[in-house]
Amino acid sequence: TNTPTEVVYNKSDLNLDRHVNTFDLFILALDWHRVAEKEIGNFLLKIETEEDLESITVEGSGRFDVVREGKYWAPATDDPDLLPNMFQNVNLYPFHPEFFTSVFPERFAGQDTLALILRDSPRDYFAGAIFEFRTVDGGTVYGFDSVADYLDTSELLTQEEVAQLYDILSQNFQLRPFAYAPVHPLAVEVASNWEDASFPVYLPGATIEKTYEALTVGTNYGRVRLLTVPELAEANANGTISWQDILVLDVTPFDIEGVQAAVITGSPQGELSHVALRTARRGTPNAFIANPHEVFAPYENQLIRLTLDENEYSIDPNxxxxxxxxxxxxNRPSVPNPLPPNLEYTEFDNVLDMNISDxxxxxxxxxxxxxxxxRMYSFLPAENQIPAFGIPFHYYHEFMTANTLTIREGEDFVTVTFQEYLESLLEDPVFQGxxxxxASRLEGFRNIIENRSVVDPNLVTALISRIEQVYGSTSTMVRFRSSSNSEDALIFNGxxxxxxxxxxxxxxxxGDELGPSHCFSGQDDE
Incomplete structure (x- = not known):
């Protein structure tokens, strides 16, 4: 078993003749004249010297033993269409997805590149970080880890998968000693239980542990939410994470979506972690604090003022x-007021007939x-245009002013329109803060809209008639999508x-709700 701070070598690891020439990679893959053009600056196919490593990495952070860190990408199968092992220049592209959609747009534009690496179903690529470590005795170790969906332990790389990955990377990362060096707590725990690994493993043991590191310094107000990473994923999926939340997480998640007031994690992040990169770009205060749930427990669900400085932090609950x-x-960024909606216009205009000059x-x-x-249809080839028409705001406003609900005001119950209720929410300081x-009030309002509202039957009849005109049939499945006056703008996409x-x-x-669907016979219900 490879013990902490011990690096074990097998004979093949010491064989410096094991390598793949750049020329060989061009022969094995497709269209690699493109790679030859892009190699300089964006990535390296081999790391043979310290100068190579320094040119595409940044100074380490997150742990005291990390000297430099960068990122790699490697094929997980022998499919010749996959890209070869590459070490990306994180000075230019700190995110894996940005690197591939920018450098290889013909392959990855529009794709969810994270889906290619996070889940083994099957996994197309391995991806992760490369490191230069300084050991407790002053020596140097080079290493790599691999990202996975840490919410599902079955997605963590197995010993056999790491062996496969090590064999790929060690051919092209030629600095030695080189070892598997997991940094996520779950991956470290799994690797510490491996026996007779065919590859070196580096697990830091007696390193000096940090208790605080600010990744993005700053101050903000927010309500403290103590969450585990699985709870964070659930809250994010439910849309209950807010820009007014200070997220205090037990460990560092692989990624974090949305906007928060601040982020605190209970494990070191590293400058190139997705959490650190995203919060830095947004200017969101972000730090590692040891045992954060214990530290912030007295303030759970409270409004506080949090300040993260370079060397210390402060919490003000008063x-x-x-x-x-x-x-x-x-201090919060603002966007211009949206264009006022035209509530008088009632026509279902065909998109091709719309006046795009105004x-x-x-x-x-x-x-x-x-x-x-x-606007896009004005230049998109006809064969790529899907028939479409617009529903004006008039009908949304009509729906919001025609439907009502009963609410309590003091000791009385009053009936208000949906529009009046929405306006009362927006004027409520508790709702705003x-x-x-x-989230609770909005969820309740959505339930009322979905289950207790009425859509004007005349509108339904008119829509069906327009669908038949545009698509030629009422048995054609039609996609309804939102279009508001505060989305799809350069400053805010919504x-x-x-x-x-x-x-x-x-x-x-x-006239019934029985299946199968008239538009799709394979669908049992309507």
């Missing part, structure tokens, strides 16, 4: 919502997504704010 709101108003008018009638589609309260849904008009016309 703050008011008014102070926090004043801080947010002064963008404000188009966005005011139909929203940014419809306007953007109309408490993310958990806001991606992921709304759900899309597919509709079969004939299923509505048949």
């Amino acid at each position: 703050v008011t919502l008014q102070q926090a709101q004043a801080w947010w108003d002064e 963008s404000s008018d188009l966005v005011g009638k139909f929203g940014g997504k419809v306007a953007g589609l109309a 408490d993310p958990e309260y806001r 991606a992921g704010l709304y759900d899309s849904t597919s509709v079969c008009p004939e299923d509505t016309l048949d």
Whole structure:
């Protein structure tokens, strides 16, 4: 068993003749004249010297023993269409996805590149970090780790997969000693139990442990949320993470989405971790603090003022919502007010017939997504255009003012329209300042809209008629997508704010809810 701080070598590891020439990689892969053009600057196919390593890495962070760190990508199968092992220049492309969509757009543009590496179903590529370590006795060890979906322990690399990866990397990373060096706590735990590994393993033992490291210094107000990484994933999926939340996490997640007030993790992050990169770009205060759940437990769900300095942090719980709101108003980025909606226009215009010369008018009638589609259709080849029409804001406003609900005001119950209720929420300071309260109220409002509202039957009839005109049939499945006056703009894209849904008009016309669908016979229900 490879013990902490011990690096064990097998004979093959010491064979310096084991390598693959750059020329060989061109022969094995397809279209590698493109690689030859891009090799200088963006990545290296081999690391043979300290100068090579320094040219594509950055100074280490996160642990005292990390001197330098970078990133790699390697094929997980012998498919000749896959890219070969590459060491990306993190000075230019710190994110794996950015590297591949920028350097190889013909392969990866529009793809979820993280899906290619995180899950073994099957995994197309291995990806992770490369390191230069300084050991406790002053020696040097070079190593690598591999990213995976740490929410599912079955997705962690097995001993056999690491052996496969080591064999690939060790041919092209020629500095020695070179070892598997996991940094995520789960991966470290798994590797520490391996016996008779065919490759070297480096697990730091007696290194000096940090208790605090600020990755992005700064100050912000927010409510403390103590979460495990699985709880974070669930909250993110449910849309309950807010820009007013200070996320205190037990360990560092592989990635983090959305915007937060601040992020605290209980394990070191490293400058090139996705969490560190994203928070740095946003200016979100972010730090590693040892035992963070214990440190922040007294402030759970409380509004605090958190300051992260280079060498220390401070927590001030004696703050008011008014102070926090004043801080947010002064420091939070703002976007211009959206164009006012045109609530009078009622026509279901065909996208091809829309006047794209007046963008404000188009966005005011139909929203940014419809306007953007109309502009795109002005130059997109006809064979790539899908028939489409827009539904103007008039009908949304009609729906919001025609439907009502009963709410409590003091000791009384009053009936208000959906629009009036929404406006009352926006004027409520607790709704504005408490993310958990806001999420609860919005969830309740969505449930009312979905289960207790009525869509004007005349609108349904008109839509079905328009669908038949545009698509030639009421048995064609049609995709309904959102288009608001505050999305699909350069300063704010609004991606992921709304759900899309597919509709079969004939299923509505048949007067029942029994399947199969008239638009898709393979679907048992309507």
